[in-house]
Amino acid sequence: MKIYDFIIVGSGASGVTAAYPLSEKGHSVAIVDVGIPAPDIVNTIPSKDFLSLRQQDKHQHRYFLGDEFEGIPLDTSGVGTKLTPPRLYVLQTPSNIKQAVSSTFRAHESYAAGGAASSWGAGALPLLPSDYGSMPISHDDLETHYSTVMDRIGVSGADDDLSEIYGYDDALLPPLDIDRNAEVIYECYKNRADSFKSGGFFMGRTRLAVCSVAHQGRGPHKYYDMDYWADIENSVFRPIYILDKLKKFPNFEYVSNQHVLSFTEKHDGMVEIICKDIESKKTSRFYAKTLILCAGALGTARIVLRSLAKYNAPIPILSNPYSYIPTINLRMFGQIPKDKRCSLSQLAGIYKPDESGSAYSHFNVFSYRSLLTFKLLNEIPFPCKEGIKILPLLIPIISIVTVFHSDHPTANKYCILRQQPDCEEGEFEIHYELSPEEIKAINDNERGVVKHFRRLGCIACKRISRNAGGSIHYCGTIPMTSENRELTCTQDGLLRGTKSVYIADGSCISPMPATVPTLTFMANANRISEYLAQKMT
Amino acid sequence: MHDPLTPNGVFQGFRLFRVLDSHIKTDIIAGVHKHIDTIHKIVLKMSIHPEADHEYLIHEARVFMDYLIGCTDARDAYELYASAHKHHFTSPQNAFDNFVVRISVTSPFLLPLLDSACVFWRPSCLLRSKLVLASAILEADTEHCQVFFPRPERPVSLIAKCTLLGIRFLLQLLPGLILLAFIRIYVRCTKNENI
Numbered sequence: 068m069k070i071y072d073f074i075i076v077g078s079g080a081s082g083v084t085a086a087y088p089l090s091e092k093g094h095s096v097a098i099v100d101v102g103i104p105a106p107d108i109v110n111t112i113p114s115k116d117f118l119s120l121r122q123q124d125k126h127q128h129r130y131f132l133g134d135e136f137e138g139i140p141l142d143t144s145g146v147g148t149k150l151t152p153p154r155l156y157v158l159q160t161p162s163n164i165k166q167a168v169s170s171t172f173r174a175h176e177s178y179a180a181g182g183a184a185s186s187w188g189a190g191a192l193p194l195l196p197s198d199y200g201s202m203p204i205s206h207d208d209l210e211t212h213y214s215t216v217m218d219r220i221g222v223s224g225a226d227d228d229l230s231e232i233y234g235y236d237d238a239l240l241p242p243l244d245i246d247r248n249a250e251v252i253y254e255c256y257k258n259r260a261d262s263f264k265s266g267g268f269f270m271g272r273t274r275l276a277v278c279s280v281a282h283q284g285r286g287p288h289k290y291y292d293m294d295y296w297a298d299i300e301n302s303v304f305r306p307i308y309i310l311d312k313l314k315k316f317p318n319f320e321y322v323s324n325q326h327v328l329s330f331t332e333k334h335d336g337m338v339e340i341i342c343k344d345i346e347s348k349k350t351s352r353f354y355a356k357t358l359i360l361c362a363g364a365l366g367t368a369r370i371v372l373r374s375l376a377k378y379n380a381p382i383p384i385l386s387n388p389y390s391y392i393p394t395i396n397l398r399m400f401g402q403i404p405k406d407k408r409c410s411l412s413q414l415a416g417i418y419k420p421d422e423s424g425s426a427y428s429h430f431n432v433f434s435y436r437s438l439l440t441f442k443l444l445n446e447i448p449f450p451c452k453e454g455i456k457i458l459p460l461l462i463p464i465i466s467i468v469t470v471f472h473s474d475h476p477t478a479n480k481y482c483i484l485r486q487q488p489d490c491e492e493g494e495f496e497i498h499y500e501l502s503p504e505e506i507k508a509i510n511d512n513e514r515g516v517v518k519h520f521r522r523l524g525c526i527a528c529k530r531i532s533r534n535a536g537g538s539i540h541y542c543g544t545i546p547m548t549s550e551n552r553e554l555t556c557t558q559d560g561l562l563r564g565t566k567s568v569y570i571a572d573g574s575c576i577s578p579m580p581a582t583v584p585t586l587t588f589m590a591n592a593n594r595i596s597e598y599l600a601q602k603m604t
Numbered sequence: 605m606h607d608p609l610t611p612n613g614v615f616q617g618f619r620l621f622r623v624l625d626s627h628i629k630t631d632i633i634a635g636v637h638k639h640i641d642t643i644h645k646i647v648l649k650m651s652i653h654p655e656a657d658h659e660y661l662i663h664e665a666r667v668f669m670d671y672l673i674g675c676t677d678a679r680d681a682y683e684l685y686a687s688a689h690k691h692h693f694t695s696p697q698n699a700f701d702n703f704v705v706r707i708s709v710t711s712p713f714l715l716p717l718l719d720s721a722c723v724f725w726r727p728s729c730l731l732r733s734k735l736v737l738a739s740a741i742l743e744a745d746t747e748h749c750q751v752f753f754p755r756p757e758r759p760v761s762l763i764a765k766c767t768l769l770g771i772r773f774l775l776q777l778l779p780g781l782i783l784l785a786f787i788r789i790y791v792r793c794t795k796n797e798n799i
Binding site for chain 1: 671672673684687688691692716719720722723727728732733735736737739740741743744745746749750751752753754755756757758759762765766769770772773776
């Protein structure tokens with residue numbers, strides 16, 4: 068029976084980040100995970116720019132539409148634009164794993180190797196001081212870990228107005244070039260920056276987990292405009308790159324095909340991890356001195372509730388409310404768009420109507436250039452034939468603004484594990500409902516964002532709100548708190564009621580910030596992992 | 605077997621009926637009355653699954669792609685349409701939706717009217733879903749993708765083109781809605797389905 072120093076559940080952004088310092092310091096570490104690999108099609112996409120592929124590759128339908136044409140969304144599936152056919156595996160659930168049940172929340176969970184961050188839009192910003200809420204940690208606790216993680220994964224960005232809000236980190240790589248659509252918006256913003264800032268509207272170049280220059284054996288970014296389809300030059304960060312580095316450590320092991328069900332703490336301080344093999348469906352057991360849960364906010368919650376037999380006990384769930392707003396960028400009339408492009412967010416910013424900034428919203432600006440046009444045919448009020456003629460004229464002047472809002476725990480946002488006699492996994496139910504006050508605050512902020520974009524020459528066509536859970540950013544199920552309550556964890560990530568079980572993913576972060584939280588999840592995982600490495604030494 | 609929903613199918617059925625003995629005719633009429641629900645179900649089933657016929661789908665693809673971008677000879681794209689169709693339209697569809705598609709395919713000159721009317725009636729209807737599917741196939745095809753490429757235009761030209769396309773849409777809309785209303789009444793009368 069092999070006993071590891073540490074077993075980490077999950078190979079997503081938090082899992083690989085937690086594993087790195089421990090493996091580096093020589094501890095025996097295993098990541099246990101379902102680990103669905105990327106499909107073969109990912110490796111067959113030629114390394115060429117988007118337009119060349121469209122004109123030259125006879126087999127392009129295999130990755131643009133998918134082998135089973137899953138990239139043609141004829142229903143309202145709610146899957147985001149970033150989840151193109153080569154990335155759909157990221158949200159695939161094996162047939163013998165029970166999905167969460169909900170009529171109010173669309174839960175997307177990842178069982179892929181590398182987790183949900185394998186399709187991450189790469190937005191990488193730290194928390195604002197107001198985001199820490201009642202958490203027993205502050206910016207000072209995370210600051211060095213942000214820098215460590217940023218250096219490890221490569222984050223590009225500029226010292227601009229966003230530095231006034233988020234600060235500036237020397238670990239930042241030079242910013243990526245932006246496209247013409249974003250350039251005209253940004254020029255207009257800079258000309259009247261003081262006026263915008265006095266209204267609580269701050270904008271800058273998006274900080275992205277992308278190597279704009281060669282860094283840690285990855286990049287530089289080639290501006291092929293294929294970021295939603297392929298990982299060319301590995302310039303956009305994916306957790307699998309750290310996993311590949313971890314596999315080179317002799318003291319590290321990656322155990323895939325294992326669905327972790329629960330853990331038990333033994334009298335001798337050892338933790339037994341009980342899993343089900345995805346293929347053979349047999350039960351397997353692993354042993355460690357310390358268990359670190361990084362299975363995602365929903366996955367970790369399930370494991371904890373099942374292990375502590377806390378059936379029917381409601382725990383909180385948080386998710387970014389999220390909308391996107393297609394706009395017509397009037398300043399792009401007659402402009403020639405650059406073909407050298409990155410598909411990811413071009414500009415980002417925050418809108419904080421009040422001085423305290425507690426109810427701020429975060430936005431990103433995209434162009435619609437590297438996705439296929441047919442997806443918009445059902446969005447415009449024209450027949451398909453006329454739509455095909457109009458869209459190529461409109462696309463160069465369309466800017467898409469996505470707006471994310473923060474989320475706080477309330478009595479109407481909870482999940483529960485129900486025991487079922489015929490199923491050892493149990494049924495995981497989610498109930499999520501925003502209060503009228505929250506909906507009003509979201510609408511007010513979105514109206515404010517639309518107003519400021521109008522001043523920048525971008526006229527909003529409509530506002531499309533996604534279903535609850537559509538952002539795929541979830542957190543706060545086992546919150547970190549200084550109060551001694553069950554189903555919470557301590558400042559160091561220790562799950563209360565246990566001696567050697569730690570939580571190092573989004574589960575312990577509450578409230579949910581408006582900014583994309585992935586970088587924070589990674590920084591926090593690094594913090595907990597370094598603490599544990601030191602403690603064990 | 606002839607498709608009973610096309611004029612040719614009805615004609616062939618009528619010819620067959622004429623040459624039968626009168627006793628058999630009486631028996632058939634009585635049988636039809638007795639089994640009217642079963643017959644409706646059979647007709648409905650036949651109209652639900654025309655996609656089972658590969659050649660029919662190839663023909664449908666040809667009609668739709670010709671309408672969308674004037675593409676008349678793209679066997680590879682038609683084949684892709686047929687396979688994509690089999691992946692996407694697996695569950696039975698509404699009889700009225702099916703009938704609109706069948707009319708569009710058998711009488712392509714009505715397609716612009718029905719496409720325009722569907723924008724107002726139900727943008728996610730079967731006809732538009734199939735047209736979007738055909739667009740997707742064309743867009744991922746090296747021969748036809750250029751039609752979909754972004755084209756920067758001067759403001760005046762952009763506004764003029766959008767206005768002309770808008771006018772054409774409006775001119776097609778009214779006759780399209782009238783046609784759709786007629787189809788709706790017809791399908792209701794033949795009790796093909798509760799709409």
